[in-house]
Amino acid sequence: MANRKIRVLVAKPGLDGHDRGAKVVARALRDAGFEVIYTGIRQTPEAIVEAAAQEDVDVIGLSILSGAHMALVPKIMRLLKERGMDDVLVLVGGIIPDEDVPKLKALGVKGVFGPGTLTQDIIDFICRELGLETMPAMAAAQS
Amino acid sequence: MHLPDAVDTLISLAREGDMRALARLISVVENDGTQARQVVERLFPHTGRAHIVGITGAPGTGKSTLVNAMARVYRQRGHRVGIIAIDPTSPFSGGALLGDRVRMRDLVGDPGVFIRSMATRGSLGGLAHATDDVVLILDAMGYERILIETVGVGQAEVDIAASAHTVIVVEAPGLGDDVQAIKAGVLEIADIFVVNKADREGADRTFLALQTMLGLGPRRVQHHGRTMTVHEEAPAPDRAWTPPILKTVATRGEGVDAVVDAVEQHREHLRTTHEGQRREEIRIRRELYRILQDALLSRLMERLPPSSLDEVIQQVTSRSVDPYTAAQQLIARAETQPVTR
Ligand SMILES: Nc1nc2c(ncn2[C@@H]2O[C@H](COP(=O)(O)OP(=O)(O)OP(=O)(O)O)[C@@H](O)[C@H]2O)c(=O)[nH]1
Ligand SMILES: [Mg+2]
Numbered sequence: 027m028a029n030r031k032i033r034v035l036v037a038k039p040g041l042d043g044h045d046r047g048a049k050v051v052a053r054a055l056r057d058a059g060f061e062v063i064y065t066g067i068r069q070t071p072e073a074i075v076e077a078a079a080q081e082d083v084d085v086i087g088l089s090i091l092s093g094a095h096m097a098l099v100p101k102i103m104r105l106l107k108e109r110g111m112d113d114v115l116v117l118v119g120g121i122i123p124d125e126d127v128p129k130l131k132a133l134g135v136k137g138v139f140g141p142g143t144l145t146q147d148i149i150d151f152i153c154r155e156l157g158l159e160t161m162p163a164m165a166a167a168q169s
Numbered sequence: 170m171h172l173p174d175a176v177d178t179l180i181s182l183a184r185e186g187d188m189r190a191l192a193r194l195i196s197v198v199e200n201d202g203t204q205a206r207q208v209v210e211r212l213f214p215h216t217g218r219a220h221i222v223g224i225t226g227a228p229g230t231g232k233s234t235l236v237n238a239m240a241r242v243y244r245q246r247g248h249r250v251g252i253i254a255i256d257p258t259s260p261f262s263g264g265a266l267l268g269d270r271v272r273m274r275d276l277v278g279d280p281g282v283f284i285r286s287m288a289t290r291g292s293l294g295g296l297a298h299a300t301d302d303v304v305l306i307l308d309a310m311g312y313e314r315i316l317i318e319t320v321g322v323g324q325a326e327v328d329i330a331a332s333a334h335t336v337i338v339v340e341a342p343g344l345g346d347d348v349q350a351i352k353a354g355v356l357e358i359a360d361i362f363v364v365n366k367a368d369r370e371g372a373d374r375t376f377l378a379l380q381t382m383l384g385l386g387p388r389r390v391q392h393h394g395r396t397m398t399v400h401e402e403a404p405a406p407d408r409a410w411t412p413p414i415l416k417t418v419a420t421r422g423e424g425v426d427a428v429v430d431a432v433e434q435h436r437e438h439l440r441t442t443h444e445g446q447r448r449e450e451i452r453i454r455r456e457l458y459r460i461l462q463d464a465l466l467s468r469l470m471e472r473l474p475p476s477s478l479d480e481v482i483q484q485v486t487s488r489s490v491d492p493y494t495a496a497q498q499l500i501a502r503a504e505t506q507p508v509t510r
Contacts, residue, residue: 030200031263031290056264063286066271073277077270080284082192109189113171163262 031061032162034085034152037074038067039102040092047141048089051119054145055087059162060152071098075105078114085152090120096129103133115155119143176207183310188283191310195285198302202463205302212309219251219308220436223333225321225355230341231365232318233272234419240276241422242429243314249281251312253303255319258288265289269318283312300332301456321355329358331455334448335435337361337428340379342371356382359412361431367416367424379414410438472503 036052038045045067052064063081065074078086086106090098099118106112118130119139127138137151153161172193173179179197182190198205222239224232233254240250254269265288276282285303300317307315319329321338329336338359343366362383364376413431417424439445470478481499484490490498 031288033196052266056259056266057262059262059264061258061265061288062267063270064266064268066268066274070277073274076277077284079189080192081286082189082196110171111189163264 032059032085032152032156032158033061033063033081033083034087035063035065035074035078035081035083036087036089037065037069037077038089039069039071039074039098040090040094041068042092043067044091045089047091047119048087051087051089051145051148054149055152057163058149059165060085071101071105074102075109075111078106079109079111083114084156085115085117087117087119087148090118090122093121095120095122096126099130099135100133103135107134115152117148117151119148176204176211180208180211183306186280188280191283191306192285194306195303198306199287199290199299202467205299209302209305212305215309216305217308218311219304219313219315220335220432221304221308221315221317221333222432223329223336224316224318224339225329225336226339226341226363227344228320230339230344231417231419232320232339233269235337235339235363235365235417235425235428236269236316236318237273237275238417238419238422238425239316239429239432240273240282242425244276244279244281246429248313249311250276250283251304251307251310251315252276252282252284253287253300253307253315253317254284255287255289255300255317257320258290263290283307283310301452301459304332331451334439334445335360335432337363337432339363339365340375341366342369342375360410360435361428362412362414363428364414364416365419368418368421372416376414376416383412383414409442410435410444469500469503472506473499477502 034055036048036055038048048067049064052062055062063077063083065077069077074086074088086102088099088102095118103112103116106114106116112134116135117137117139118135121141122130122138130138136155137148139148139151149161153159159165172182172189176194176197179190179194183194194208198208224236224239226232236252236254240252243250252273254267254273256265256267256269258265267286267288269286270284273284276284287300287303290299304315304317317329317333336358338355338361340362341364362379364372364379366372415424415427415431417428419425439448477499481490481495485492485495
C-alpha cells in the first residue's frame with residue numbers, strides 16, 4: 027500500500043496507576059515513525075481489544091507493573107483470538123518474573139521486555155517482527 | 170478469521186456490522202488513494218444521512234472529554250455515533266501520538282459507538298487528508314452523528330469548517346489573557362461556543378469575553394495590546410444564526426445536554442434555510458479540489474522520469490533556476506512525454 031503506516035496501541039491494563047514507562051515507550055515509538063494510539067491507565071482487557079480492533083493496529087504493547095500479568099494477558103490473548111485478531115503482534119513490558127516469560131510466549135506474546143529495556147530494542151524488535159528493513163522514520167527520511 | 174484484502178468483501182462485512190472490517194476499510198482509505206476511490210464509489214450512494222460536527226479549540230480545553238460526554242447524550246437519544254479524533258503527525262519522524270481515547274473511556278463496549286484516532290499525515294491543512302473519506306464510510310455504515318475532534322491550531326479550524334455541518338469551538342479559562350486567548354479566526358467559523366471547565370475560576374470572564382467579542386454593533390477588542398473598534402457587517406438574513414455560548418463541565422457531563430440540543434437546533438437551521446445547501450456546496454467543492462489536485466499531481470509524476478524531480482531540486486538548490494521556472498519546465502516536460510511508468 028502506498029503510504030501504509032504501522033499503528034501501535036499502547037495500553038496499561040490492570041489497576042496500577044504508573045504510566046510513566048508506557049508514555050516513554052509511546053513517545054519513542056512516535057519518534058521512530060509509528061502512529062501510536064495511547065489509551066491510558068486502568069484499561070480492561072475488553073477495552074484494549076476493542077480499541078485495537080477499531081484502530082486497526084498492527085501491534086499492541088501492554089505495560090503491566092502490578093504483577094497481574096498472568097491474569098490479564100491470557101484474557102487479552104483469548105479475546106484477540108475470538109475476534110480473529112491473533113495476527114496482531116503483542117508485546118508485554120513491565121515487571122515480569124523470568125519463570126512467567128515462557129508462559130506468556132506460549133500464549134502468543136511475541137516479546138517480553140523488562141524494566142531496563144532500551145526503547146531502541148523495542149523498536150528494533152517490532153521492525154524485525156513486522157519485516158521492516160528500517161524503522162519508519164528512517165524510511166521516510168530516505169524517500 | 171483474518172480479514173480479506175478485497176475492498177468489496179470488506180464493505181459487505183462492514184455493512185453486516187463487522188467492526189474490524191469497518192476499521193480496515195478506514196485504513197485502506199488512509200493508506201491508498203486508488204483503493205480509497207473504490208471505497209468511495211461503492212459507498213457514496215449510501216451516504217448523506219449523517220450530521221457532521223466539528224469540535225475544535227486550543228490544546229487541553231477539554232475537547233475529548235466533551236466529545237465523550239456528547240456521545241453519551243446522543244446514545245441516550247438513540248443515535249449511533251462515530252468519532253474521529255485527529256492529532257498532528259510529527260513532521261520530523263512521520264509518527265504520531267494519538268491520545269484522545271484516554272478521555273473517551275465511557276463509551277467502551279457500546280456497539281453504537283465507533284472511535285477512530287487519525288494522524289494528519291501529509292496534510293498541510295492540519296485535517297487529516299482522508300478525513301472526508303472516513304466520514305463518508307461512517308455515514309454509509311449508519312453512524313448518524315459524526316464527531317470530529319481537531320486541535321485548533323492554525324489552518325485546521327478553517328478546514329474543519331469546510332468538513333463539518335456544525336462547528337463547536339471549545340474555550341476554557343486559564344489559558345492566558347481572556348480576550349487575547351480567543352483566536353481571531355474562530356469567531357467566523359463557530360456555530361456554537363462552549364466554555365468548558367465552568368467549575369474553574371475564570372470561566373465567567375471567558376464567557377463575558379466571548380460575549381463581548383460576539384456582541385453586535387461596533388465593539389472594542391484588544392489586538393496586540395491596542396484597543397480597536399471593529400465594525401460588524403449586518404448578518405445576511407439567511408445566515409441569521411446567532412452562535413450560542415454554553416457553559417459545560419465536561420468531566421461531569423454538566424451542560425452537555427444543552428450543547429447537543431444546540432447542535433440539533435443548528436442542524437434544523439441548516440435544513441430549513443439555504444445555509445445548509447450552501448455549506449454542502451462548499452464541502453463538495455473543497456473535496457473535488459483535493460481530488461483533482463491529487464489526480465493531476467500523480468498524472469504529472471507518472472509522465473516524468475523518477476529522477477527528474479531530484480534533478481530540478483538540485484538546480485533550484487544551487488540557484489541555477491528559480492522554483493517557478495523549474496515547475497513550469499517540469500510541466501512542459503511531462504506534457505510532451507508519453508507515460509513512462
Ligand atoms: N476541571 C475540569 N477539568 C476538565 C473539564 N473537562 C476536561 N477537563 C480536564 O482537562 C484536561 C484535558 O482534557 P481533554 O479532554 O484531554 O482536552 P483536549 O482539548 O481534548 O486536549 P488535547 O486533545 O490534548 O488538545 C483533562 O485533564 C481533563 O480531565 C472540566 O469541565 N472541568
Ligand atoms: Mg483531545
